[in-house]
Amino acid sequence: MRSPDANAGRPAPLRPLLAKEIRDIAAGRALWALLLLVCPLVGYSFFQAMSLYGEASAAAAGSPALAVSLSPLDGVLVPTLGAFYVAVTLLFPFVAIRALGSEKESGALRLLVQLPYRSVTLIAVKLVAVLAALLLAAVPALSALVIWMLLGGHLAAAETSNLLLGHLLYGVLVGTVALFAAAVCENSATAAIVALAFTIGSWVLDFTVAGNPGPLGWLSSLSLTQTLRSFEQGLLSIGLVAGIFIASLGFIALAAIFLPPGVPLRTKLARAAICVAIVAIALGAATRIGTSIDVTEDRRNSFPLADQQALAQLAGPLVIDVHLSPEDPRYVDLQRNVLAKLQRAMPDVTVRLVSPRQAVATATGDDSYGLIEYAYGSQRATSRSTSHREALPVIYGLAGVAPPAPIAAADYPGYPLAARGDAALAWFLAGLPLLIVIAWWWMRRPPPISRFQVQPGGQS
Amino acid sequence: MMDELASAPRSEARHAAAAPAGAFTALLDVRGLTKRYGEQAALDDVSFDIRAGEVLGLIGPNGAGKTTMFEVLAGVATADAGEVSTRGQPLPQVRRAELLFYLPDAIRPYPEQPALRVLEFIAGVYARTPSDIADAAAAVGLDPVLAKRVSALSKGYSRRLMLALGLLTPHPLLLMDEPFDGLDLRQTAEVARLLRRIAGEGRTLMLAIHQLTDAARVCDRFVLLATGRVVAIGTLDELRTQCGRADGSLEEIFLALT
Numbered sequence: 001m002r003s004p005d006a007n008a009g010r011p012a013p014l015r016p017l018l019a020k021e022i023r024d025i026a027a028g029r030a031l032w033a034l035l036l037l038v039c040p041l042v043g044y045s046f047f048q049a050m051s052l053y054g055e056a057s058a059a060a061a062g063s064p065a066l067a068v069s070l071s072p073l074d075g076v077l078v079p080t081l082g083a084f085y086v087a088v089t090l091l092f093p094f095v096a097i098r099a100l101g102s103e104k105e106s107g108a109l110r111l112l113v114q115l116p117y118r119s120v121t122l123i124a125v126k127l128v129a130v131l132a133a134l135l136l137a138a139v140p141a142l143s144a145l146v147i148w149m150l151l152g153g154h155l156a157a158a159e160t161s162n163l164l165l166g167h168l169l170y171g172v173l174v175g176t177v178a179l180f181a182a183a184v185c186e187n188s189a190t191a192a193i194v195a196l197a198f199t200i201g202s203w204v205l206d207f208t209v210a211g212n213p214g215p216l217g218w219l220s221s222l223s224l225t226q227t228l229r230s231f232e233q234g235l236l237s238i239g240l241v242a243g244i245f246i247a248s249l250g251f252i253a254l255a256a257i258f259l260p261p262g263v264p265l266r267t268k269l270a271r272a273a274i275c276v277a278i279v280a281i282a283l284g285a286a287t288r289i290g291t292s293i294d295v296t297e298d299r300r301n302s303f304p305l306a307d308q309q310a311l312a313q314l315a316g317p318l319v320i321d322v323h324l325s326p327e328d329p330r331y332v333d334l335q336r337n338v339l340a341k342l343q344r345a346m347p348d349v350t351v352r353l354v355s356p357r358q359a360v361a362t363a364t365g366d367d368s369y370g371l372i373e374y375a376y377g378s379q380r381a382t383s384r385s386t387s388h389r390e391a392l393p394v395i396y397g398l399a400g401v402a403p404p405a406p407i408a409a410a411d412y413p414g415y416p417l418a419a420r421g422d423a424a425l426a427w428f429l430a431g432l433p434l435l436i437v438i439a440w441w442w443m444r445r446p447p448p449i450s451r452f453q454v455q456p457g458g459q460s
Numbered sequence: 461m462m463d464e465l466a467s468a469p470r471s472e473a474r475h476a477a478a479a480p481a482g483a484f485t486a487l488l489d490v491r492g493l494t495k496r497y498g499e500q501a502a503l504d505d506v507s508f509d510i511r512a513g514e515v516l517g518l519i520g521p522n523g524a525g526k527t528t529m530f531e532v533l534a535g536v537a538t539a540d541a542g543e544v545s546t547r548g549q550p551l552p553q554v555r556r557a558e559l560l561f562y563l564p565d566a567i568r569p570y571p572e573q574p575a576l577r578v579l580e581f582i583a584g585v586y587a588r589t590p591s592d593i594a595d596a597a598a599a600v601g602l603d604p605v606l607a608k609r610v611s612a613l614s615k616g617y618s619r620r621l622m623l624a625l626g627l628l629t630p631h632p633l634l635l636m637d638e639p640f641d642g643l644d645l646r647q648t649a650e651v652a653r654l655l656r657r658i659a660g661e662g663r664t665l666m667l668a669i670h671q672l673t674d675a676a677r678v679c680d681r682f683v684l685l686a687t688g689r690v691v692a693i694g695t696l697d698e699l700r701t702q703c704g705r706a707d708g709s710l711e712e713i714f715l716a717l718t
Contacts (some may be wrong), residue, residue: 016584020570020577027572107567110536111625114557115585262553446607447576451512 012116014125018400021099021129028102030095031133032440037432038087038140043428045083046144049076050421057416067414071298073159078232081167084141085228088171089203093195094188095133096178100255101188113260120256126179127172127252134171138140140432147424154415156297159234166231169244173224174199175193176251183255199224214380234296239289246286250279267320292344298412303341306404307392311345314376314399318342319350321373323366326353334372334386341388342395374398485547487512487633487664488533493542495528497690502528504688506542510666514660517679518668519714525688526668527565528700530635531538532561561629563622565637565668571611575602575621578610582628596627599654601647623651633664640674642693652678676710686718 025031035164053075060066100123110120149155174195181194202224218227227244230237257271294301302308320339324331342348354368372391373382376398383394396403486509495503496626502525510516518526531537533544535556544551546559570578574591579602597603600620605613613621619642626634639655640648655678661664669675675682682699684691692702692713700708703716 012585013587016581019584020581023573023577024570102572103570106569106571107564108569110531110534110562110564110567111569111582113536114534114561115582116557260536262531262537264538447574449576449606 014121017115017117017122017125018128019336019408021126024102025133026443027131028095028098030098031136034087034091034095034137034430035436037091038084038137039428039436041083041087042080042140043425043432046076046080046147046428047421047425049079050148050419050424054418054420057418060414060416061418064414068298069410069417070414070416071296071412072148072154072415072417073156073163073234073296077145077155077160077163078152080144081141084167085170087137087175088167089199089224090196092134092137092171092174093178093181093199094192095137096130096175097182097188097191097195099130099183100179100259101185101191105187107411109261113262115194118256119259120253123179123183123252123256123259127221128176130175130179131172134168134175134402138167138171140428142192143427144424147421147427151417151419151421151424153417153419159297160294162234162236162295163231165236165241166228169231169241169248170224170227172248173227173244173251176248176255177224180251180255180258183258202226213229230292233301234294235292235293235301238290239286239291242286242289243283246279246282250275250282253279290343294311294344301341301344303345303388303392304406305409306407307388308345309407310396310401310404311342311392312347314346314395314401315348316377316399318346318395318398319349319352319375321352321354321375322370323354323368323371323373324399330370330386337386338388338391342391393449474538474582486510486548488551489545489548489665490533491543491545493529493544494533494540495525495537496540501688502661503532503539503542506685506688506690507694508683508690509560510664512632512664513659513662514656514680515665515667515678517675517682518666518685519670519672519675519682520668520672520685521711523687524685526670526685527637528688529685530564530637530666531561532670534560534635535691536562557631559631560633560635561626561631562635563626563637563639565641567622568610568613568618569621569625572609574607574609575613575617578621580605582625586628586630588628592628596624599627600624601650614643616647619643620647620651623654627658632662633666634658635666635668637668638670639667640669648674649677672710672714682710684714684717691717 012425053070053072056070056075057067060070099217100109103112113119117125117226145160159173177198178191178195181191181198182188185194187189205220205223206225223349230240253275254272257268257275292301303311320342322331322339327456339349339351341352370384371382372384372386374394375378376395379398379400381394381398383390385391393403466533481664491507493503493506494501506525506529508516518529519623520526528537529605532539533556535553538553544553544556551559571580576597579593579597583589583596595691599605600623602617602620602624605617608617610621620641623636623639636655639651643651652674655667659680667675669679669681676696681693681695683693684699692699694702696710696713699710699713699717700706703713705712705716708716
């Protein structure tokens with residue numbers, strides 16, 4: 001046997017740690033159970049989406065105007081990956097918690113923390129293994145996209161990649177929340193409750209306080225489910241990506257703070273408070289990044305190309321006072337059709353809700369309710385329209401520029417596909433689960449041990 | 461640091477207690493270690509030292525504070541007071557893992573993994589070779605169950621797995637909590653021989669043992685612990701002198717002193 005000091009002073013390699021983490025997460029039943037449950041979830045969603053898309057496509061067969069409205073992003077991708085999102089929200093925390101919880105329960109953590117790795121390294125490597133598990137869990141959803149293409153379906157690279165990025169970031173965020181919960185809690189059951197409180201609590205926030213003004217509205221913006229929304233709308237928001245990244249780093253740091261058993265709780269809490277303060281400041285900075293890119297093929301989040309270019313030239317500040325309640329459907333329309341697009345197209349746009357706490361029911365008696373006031377430089381104008389076709393001429397008028405001539409560009413054609421998804425259903429309910437079971441069996445086979453057994457005579 | 465520690469004289473330890481006082485620099489010097497859980501003191505002003513190359517037995521009944529002592533020394537639990545130093549230099553908690561490795565009692569690390577994978581993990585961390593793994597497995601008699609999952613190992617084989625993990629670590633000092641627990645007579649004798657061999661090769665061992673006959677067989681010196689306090693320290697002969705029983709067994713000495 002080698003001398004005890006043979007390897008002193010060398011940095012510990014990460015490879016065995018990563019291999020151990022991946023083996024450990026693959027050895028547990030949680031991952032395979034998740035995979036087996038994701039198959040029918042994603043499969044049935046895909047089948048349903050294909051059926052509805054096929055029916056709509058059949059109806060649009062003779063009408064190009066109808067075909068234009070058929071976008072695979074809305075019709076197939078979002079609902080199919082929506083099932084994956086449900087699985088990640090409800091089931092993936094159990095897989096991620098296992099990466100740390102099993103070591104706590106078996107006592108292996110007391111060995112792990114003695115190894116020559118920093119706590120943050122241990123957590124980061126666990127996150128890599130959790131990420132690998134997430135990618136494996138995404139195989140059913142990714143296979144749905146492959147089937148869609150094999151059936152002749154269209155996928156736009158940018159919007160598809162953006163949506164997949166959104167789900168990846170959401171999965172990473174859920175994974176880091178779960179690791180944090182596992183680090184804080186004594187056992188996996190409690191950690192699962194904490195992690196689900198984050199994920200399902202986000203749904204509760206969405207259902208109860210979303211759309212409310214003031215602090216409640218701000219609270220609802222913290223919901224984890226908000227992270228996916230703009231990706232599903234075909235927007236790549238730099239601030240959102242940065243925010244998810246920062247939040248994930250924050251949860252990793254908190255997990256690393258709470259991991260070592262030999263640190264007094266008071267010290268951990270003090271470090272955690274500093275960490276939370278830094279993350280809050282960084283998140284505050286991230287929310288100020290307003291840059292977002294419309295990656296949709298039909299450019300649904302942008303004005304016509306000529307308007308985009310003309311608006312980008314208007315360097316002065318545009319201030320819009322909106323006399324509408326946030327929960328008013330007209331405000332929702334205005335936000336989607338005009339305000340959000342303006343904020344992406346123009347360099348300096350400020351939107352103010354004049355009476356944000358005014359309820360729709362009590363506001364109807366107010367004559368100014370429904371007005372939208374535009375101010376550009378010293379010029380002011382008002383409108384009640386929520387359509388860009390009326391709002392943009394008002395803005396051009398305030399800026400003293402002529403509305404631009406339309407630029408000839410290829411119109412979005414729409415991508416109807418009247419295909420049946422029966423074969424896909426067989427893949428998701430039988431073929432893929434069978435492959436998963438085989439992979440599970442293969443992973444659990446005993447390792448070859450002959451080279452590790454000492455032969456008579458003492459040599460291995 | 462491990463270089464410094466490991467390059468220390470290996471031969472100074474065997475039966476070190478018989479040497480004149482001050483002839484040895486302690487590999488680990490523990491002074492006034494105290495650990496409380498609420499009002500109860502698990503360790504109360506504990507002081508002792510460990511000399512390089514010796515096998516030191518931490519002896520005491522269940523609840524004496526042996527495991528707490530190991531956890532505090534290994535840095536997986538915090539002490540409320542006390543100092544730990546090595547060769548005259550303070551050894552803060554964050555640097556303990558450079559000197560010592562602690563093998564806890566009653567754990568089954570990575571129960572879903574085959575025993576071999578667990579050995580490979582620790583061996584990989586410390587850049588050990590497959591030959592080292594084979595040697596460690598053979599040394600503790602783990603060969604027949606290398607392919608078995610840890611959860612399926614008997615208590616005795618789980619104990620051997622922990623010993624094999626200890627063999628693969630490079631630390632000068634190994635802390636083993638109840639290394640004989642779960643072993644039958646023959647296995648106990650084999651492991652005792654193995655531990656003596658490890659000590660003979662230069663590693664220092666500190667063993668927490670509640671079976672006094674096992675402790676007497678393998679340890680050079682003893683720290684007798686009762687309700688968190690050190691009752692006596694010394695070789696078997698020194699302990700006999702302290703309690704006035706010239707031919708007393710460790711069991712009799714312990715009963716007399718506690």
